[in-house]
Amino acid sequence: MPFKYILLFLNCLITAICFGQLEDYEYMGVIKLNDSAFISYxxxxxxxxxxxxxxxMSDLGGKHETKSNIKxxxxxxxxxxxxxxxxxxxxKSPLGxxxxxxxxxxxxxxxxxRSKxxxxxxxxxxxxxxxxxxxMLIMSASEEVQKRIDRMDRKIQKSKKVSQEVKDKISARKLVDTLTMSIVKKDENLNIFTKGKEIMVSIYDSGKVDDDRINLYVxxxxxxxxxxxxxxxxxxxVTITNKTAxxxxxxxTEGTSSPNTVKVEVKDGPSLITTRTSLKTGEKAELTLVKQ
Structure with missing residues (x-):
């Protein structure tokens, strides 16, 4: 398989893995729109x-990543x-x-x-x-997707046409490990829809504590x-006094290990949304709380 197609296939699979909290049944795949566009799902x-x-969840890891309830x-x-x-x-889509x-x-x-x-x-x-x-909805059981990722990772790691530096950068397993939750990056905004106006925002470091420092504004x-x-x-x-906060x-700073990472939890009554910022020094990211 040509290397460019390996990268394309790997990217499709990796972007379909996020928010690793397991449910009873879990599927990953793509939405194919009538204009032939593919969106991870x-x-x-x-x-x-x-x-x-x-x-x-659609467009996982993308600029329009969206999470919706289903029944x-x-x-x-x-x-x-x-x-x-x-x-x-x-x-992550702009409200407008x-x-x-x-x-x-x-x-x-x-x-x-039993269906895969x-x-x-x-x-x-x-x-x-x-x-x-x-x-069109095209879905596979998450464990089957993981097996394909592992097989692809082994092919990439064994390839003599790919340098070790590139192998390290595109290792499927390492990339999957980093995609455990939605990540808000430089100049990105995550619109979170709330039922109440009294919200609790919690910040902490869930990994290695390395003196990451931030300014936080409301x-x-x-x-x-x-x-x-x-x-x-x-x-x-946080009190939402208008429609949004x-x-x-x-x-x-980025502490002793770049980048600056902050785990952010937003508790809206019984609902809890968890995300993480990933920033370099001087960069910023926002969460907009939208009262429904």
Whole structure:
């Protein structure tokens, strides 16, 4: 296989792995739109008495990464899976560009326990049920995707045409290890949709504590100045007084190990959203809390 296709295949698989929290059933794959565009897609849900509840993620690791809640049914007699996205949890898309086109899928699935893959057309609907973009859903069980990644990694590592430096940079296993949650990078903004107006934002270092320092602002008001991130959570209560509240993280130093990383949790009542910033000195990233 030509090396450029190896990279393309690897990128497709890697970008489909994020938010590693396991659900009862988990699939990864792509959405194929009618204009032949491909968007990475993840589906994770629990099933009880034929009813399913969980979440979907699209454009994982991309500029328009979006997480939505899903609900639906699995009919074991008809061997049919049906689900619909009904709520957006967060998105990196600018608020003005969010068109809320939600995936609605009904298709054949022989067994939740044994089926390794499924595919079929889906209908895109706005919240008012008017049609938007339609396309095709092509999914594989997450463990099968992981097996393919491992096989691809072995091929790359054994190739004599690829330098060791390049092998280290594109190691599938190392890249997968870094994609355990949504990462907000330089000048990116994550729009998080909340039900309440009293939100708790917590920041801490979940990895090696190396004296990463930040300034933290809420609606341009400096809340923490030159703050050193530790494993102990620092809780910052945020009240959404208007429709939105903006939390901005600015990297002051990168500590002893680059880059500056801060784990950020947003607790909205019983809901908890976890993300991480990854910044160099002087860079900033934002989380916009949007009251629904």
């Amino acid at each position: 993840k589906l994770a849900f629990e099933e009880l008495d034929g009813k399913i509840q969980g979440y979907s 639906g049914t699995y009919d074991s007699d008809k061997k049919e899976l049906s689900f619909a996205e009904y709520d957006i949890v967060y998105t 560009e969010i068109d809320m086109c939600l995936v609605n899928f009904t298709g054949g699935l022989r067994s939740l326990e 893959a499924f595919s079929g057309p889906f209908q895109g609907l706005y919240p008012d049920k008017n049609p938007c973009l339609d396309g 609606d341009d008001k400096l809340i923490l100045e030159n703050y050193s991130i530790t494993r102990e959570k620092k809780n910052i209560p 903006v939390v901005r993280v600015e990297a002051i």
